[in-house]
Amino acid sequence: MIASSAKIHPASVVEDGAAIGENVKVGPFCHIGPNVVLGDDVELLSHVVVIGRTTIGKGTKIFPGAVIGGDSQSVHHSAVDTTLVIGENCTIREGVTMNTGTVEHGGTTVVGNNNLFLAYSHVAHDCRLGNNIILSNNVMLAGHVTVEDRAILGGGSAVHQFTRVGKQAFIGGLSAVSYDVIPYGMLNGNPGVLSGLNVVGMTRAGIDRPVIHAVRRCYKQIFEGSESIRANAAAIRDEYLDCPPALEILDFIAAESDRALSSPNRGGKG
Structure with a gap:
């Protein structure tokens, strides 16, 4: 179902079954799959792919080249449909990728509200992200990672699977996060070493x-x-x-x- 107030460029493809909310804007050369739900006021600028069983919350804005809702990049991925749920008012910049979950671990990847994903950052299968998080350019979250509210991950940092990043933690650029990072902690380096508290934050x-x-x-x-x-x-x-x-x-x-x-x-x- 497509709301009457939605504006969809004629060069984009919206497959039958997709649900498009009020005042949604879809620019040219986008592809929206049949199981996608776009909340009110969502905007896809151009060349955006949203597929899988993906729900995107109100007011989220997605920039060109992003692929949202693709299958998990896991050797254990099955043909069973899994989901990706993205909250409200997120900004998803160029080339960002987010994957659905895996059946073995609940089947859902969850992204909260008011998050900023800079260019080419990646959210893998079964991740759990809170609110007001920043993933800088080229940040890589492996599967099953948890990132709590207001955490900031510097450019090029990589987080090992099943790792937790606590509330308002700060991860320095190019850091390798192999172990859990406490709330308010600062971590830098490869391998990552805890270097104190995020006092500024x-x-x-x-x-x-x-x-x-x-x-x-x-x-x-x-x-x-x-x-x-x-x-x-x-x-x-x-x-x-x-x-x-x-x-x-x-x-x-x-x-x-x-x-x-x-x-x-x-x-x-x-």
């Missing part, structure tokens, strides 16, 4: 200076303590019950994960 987010100082103290206790990272974190949790950002870090560390934790030393630790 915390300040911009309105976190008060005394709270930032408390999180810094928590960070030192976690990574400079005499026990393992997880043991250190568990031992100090009660000290930070009135400090939500510190608790976010401690809960992130305590959660189950397929990957070790990035640390200030080379390699991951538990």
Whole structure:
């Protein structure tokens, strides 16, 4: 079904079965598959391919050369239809690729709201992305990666499969993210090494200076303590019950994960 207010260039192809919302704009030479849902006010500039069982939220804008909803690039991909769900008000720049999920792991790739994907960044199968995230140019997310709200990934960085990137973490350009990165953490290098806290991002987010100082103290206790990272974190949790950002870090560390934790030393630790 195509809304009467939608504007679709005659040089584009919209296959039967696609659902096109109000005030959608589709420029020339786009291809929209039969199982695609475009929410109200979505805009495809030109030469955009949206295929698979893909839903794109209201107000999202997609630039030329993007391929959204392609099959997972996994040797385990089956012929069973899987899905990609993209939230509202995302900006998806030139050449970005996003894949649907795999049956073995729930079948859905999820992208939240208000995210910015710069040119040629890639979101692989079964990823889970929150809101207000920035993927800079050529960022590569492997399958099953989780990226939490307000994280920023620098250009050319690559994230290993099943890795978690915590809330408001900052990943430096060209970094290799092989292990989980704590919320508010900064990671740089190849292999990636935790290099402190994203204090600039915390300040911009309105976190008060005394709270930032408390999180810094928590960070030192976690990574400079005499026990393992997880043991250190568990031992100090009660000290930070009135400090939500510190608790976010401690809960992130305590959660189950397929990957070790990035640390200030080379390699991951538990």
